[in-house]
Amino acid sequence: ETGVTQSPTHLIKTRGQQVTLRCSSQSGHNTVSWYQQALGQGPQFIFQYYREEENGRGNFPPRFSGLQFPNYSSELNVNALELDDSALYLCASSLKSGTSQNIQYFGAGTRLSVL
């Protein structure tokens, strides 16, 4: 186990609704990254939070937003859900250090289905 927990494990929403996904990072980690993984594809980087601020963003529209809390846990919010948002959403935590070799530890993901 990686020590990274995500909730819920599965979620079903309808088009136009809003959803919040949650992630508890591994103890001692200060950085959380969110990824979207469509079926049969590799994960796509959504954004990263470091010390409660966004620290890099992928090619996702503004309706994808996030938060990181003082305890370094994080939320991913998606507004105005679209059918193509159906995917596995992965959260990864890491400890940002002076090097770039920060190993990211992934949670098991939240499977979101948009009907």
Added chain:
Amino acid sequence: KNQVEQSPQSLIILEGKNCTLQCNYTVSPFSNLRWYKQDTGRGPVSLTIMTFSENTKSNGRYTATLDADTKQSSLHITASQLSDSASYICVVSPARFNTDKLIFGTGTRLQVFP
């Protein structure tokens, strides 16, 4: 165009056999290259991580190689086991200051049969 391409897309081997998975990338400059293992319905787990100056890195029966000149990497699995059945994903970290953005390949789906 995906910046990280993997081949083959899927692979079936018998237990005990060896196999090699390939990764070609165009990300440049890059900071490091990683191989992850992802079981069905689970998050990816890191196997190896190599900087651009490293040529090889081993983790038990897994050995990764890197040729930064040709922008190719491979993952060799020795004496495969049934538990090796999973997707293996090649991941490149661009050399950008202060961001750990990872670029994932689409993975190779490996199935090991008894």
